[in-house]
Amino acid sequence: MSRTKTLGALATVVGFLAFVEFTSGVIQGYYTPMLSDIARNLGIHDADVNWLEGAQLMLSALVVPAFAKLGDMVGHKRMLLISTALTAAAALVLPFTDSFPVFLAAWALMGFYTVWLPLEIALIWSRSRRMDARSAITARAAGLLVAALETGAIIGALVGGALVDALPLTVVLLVPALMVVLCFFVILFGVKESPEPTGGIFDTVGLVLISLALVAFTGGLGLLRLDGGLVNPWSWAVVLLGLVLVVPFVLWELRHEDPIIDVRMFRSPALGPVFLTAGLFGVSVLGAQAPLSTFARTDPTVYGYGLGTTGFATSLLIGVYLIAMIVGALLFPMIARRLTPRVTLIGASVLVGVGFLLFLPLHATYVQVVTNMVVVGLGSGALVAALPAAAASAAPASQTGVATGLTNSVKTVGGAMASCVFGIALLHGAVETSVVAGGAEGTAGSFAGYVTVWVVCGATALAAAVILCFVPKQAFTDRAEAEASEPVLN
Missing domain, CATH: 1.10.287 (Helix Hairpins)
Incomplete structure (x- = not known):
């Protein structure tokens, strides 16, 4: 009876956190259809919108290690509340400014939402410390949270696109801000603090x-x-x-006696490959989405490649990809229970690699691209859910927040590197493309650049699958936790 009550209490917490992740997904999808409207309102060129992504990416890489460590020290709920309050404050600035520097600063500060998922996984892991099948419970919860996140991204994109055509931009930008404010009170009243914070002195x-x-x-x-x-x-x-x-x-x-990041974790036979996989995965999940979207929009009658899709058809393509991610996230705990988390991680990485390499022969029709994206989405959804859960189960008890946060930080660095490489690759040859097109269009990337994106994403995902083969067979399982409370770091 006691175990039933405990599971029920944890399920309630997961439900509240699912709303937080749903809001995180809304933030990630809501603004995309209106970036051109935002640029017009701020009086900037479309190309300057890239500064928004870059600034937020940089801030998220900085805050995740700090907030993850503070979560272990003073409580994961407390840091969730602080990060949500900062995100809400920044989001509330956006509707009421037409100054690009102010908008850019507020947009960057919204990057605090990137720490939500790592803190939530660490909190769930901490709350389930006295339960049987702790790793399986955390994996199942992670799958549900990622499913909520991707659902929010789909709904956010659809609603944002609809509202921006019907309402003033100030009103439209208020919607996600109010959702984040609601999240603060959901966490405040619906989530209990993780037990036994480690304390210590911040590094x-x-x-x-x-x-x-x-x-x-x-x-x-x-x-x-x-x-x-x-x-x-x-x-x-x-x-x-x-x-x-x-x-x-x-x-x-x-x-340091209590480092902000215990770099010895990178030498762990279980954790090291997880962090490396997160970095390689960031190449595709963060670096390839914009190129895939622009490839779909490229007119094949002008350039000889691309799909020439409308904005709505492109949104459907992205929506199918996100739905596949939801399915992958929900299937991950079930497959991991039948096989092992390690084998499931390997299979997910292979799916991402195969899906991108399928673009090499199959990229001429809408159906072919959708098929490829479904394969990529299934693997990506599983990895988004699996990596922080695996890190939590393999990390020392005092470093769960840091370990889950590191998967996010390393993924962000991988995405930043890929974004740079892909941007250069797509730019190379674009001038020649413009000449071939008679100068009618000068904004499309080169086909060789898109091939580079597909090959790099496929190769890095398959490399991650190979690296994971060297992880101990029972890593990330409850058996591994029973055998040793902490991984071998030396």
């Missing part, structure tokens, strides 16, 4: 060092994408500086 020096490294690295990648950035030695110097700054961070963390 401020470590945070400053990793922040400087990430800012330099991602900033350097942004400079490489600018006109002439590839031949500008200063762009490469900034990227190199970001890599070099990782060295003092690692040395400091190895000496």
Whole structure:
């Protein structure tokens, strides 16, 4: 009876957190159809919209390690509340400003929502500490949360596209802001704090060092994408500086009694491959979505490739992909229970790799592209749910929030690197394309660039599958947890 009550209480918490992830999905999908309207309202060029994505990506890479560590130290619910309050405050600024710098700053601060999922997984793992089948419960909860996230993304895109044509932009931008405010009270009154926070002293020096490294690295990648950035030695110097700054961070963390990121986790036979897989997965899940969308919109009668779809048909393509992600996320715990989480992770990575490589022979028709995206979506949904759950189950008890947060941070870095590479690849040859088109269009990427996107995404996903083959067979399972409370880090 006690176990039933405990499971019921945890299910209630998962239900409230599912609403939070639904809102996270709305944020990710809602603004996409109206980016051109936002650009017109701010008086900026469409190309400048990329600064919004870059700024938010950089901030999320910085805040996730800090908030994940603080979640372990002072409570995951507390940090969920703080991050939600900051996201709400930023979202409430957007409807009431027509200043691009102010809008850019607020948009970047909304990146605090990226820490929600890692904190939620860590909270669920902590709350289920006295239950049997703890790893399976966490995996099932992760699948439900990701399903809620992707459902929110679909509904957000559809509703955002409909409202922006019918209502003033100020009213339209208020909708997600009010949802985030509601999330704050859902967490405040519906979620109980994770038990037994670790406490300790926050590693401020470590945070400053990793922040400087990430800012330099991602900033350097942004400079490489600018006109002439590839031949500008200063762009490469900034990227190199970001890599070099990782060295003092690692040395400091190895000496610190309570590091913000226990870098020894990267040597764990279970956790190391998970982090590397997250980075490789970020290449496709974060770096490839914009190229896939622009490929669909490219007119084949002008350029000889692309689908020439309308905005609505492209939205349907994205919607099918997100639905496939929901299915993959929900299937992950069931398949993991029948096989093992490790084998399921390998299979999901293979699906992503095969799906992208299918683009090489099959990209001429709408049905072919939809089929490829369904295969990619099934694997991607499973990985989005599986990676933080696997990290939580394999991490030391005092580092669950950090481990789940690291999967997000490493994924973000992988996506940032891919975005830079893909942007350069698509730009290369675009001038020649414009000449062939008689100058009628000058904004399409080169076909060779799209081939590069497909090959890189397929190869990195298959590389992740190979890396996961070296993970211990019972990793991420309750048997592994029973055998050792902490992974071997030396």
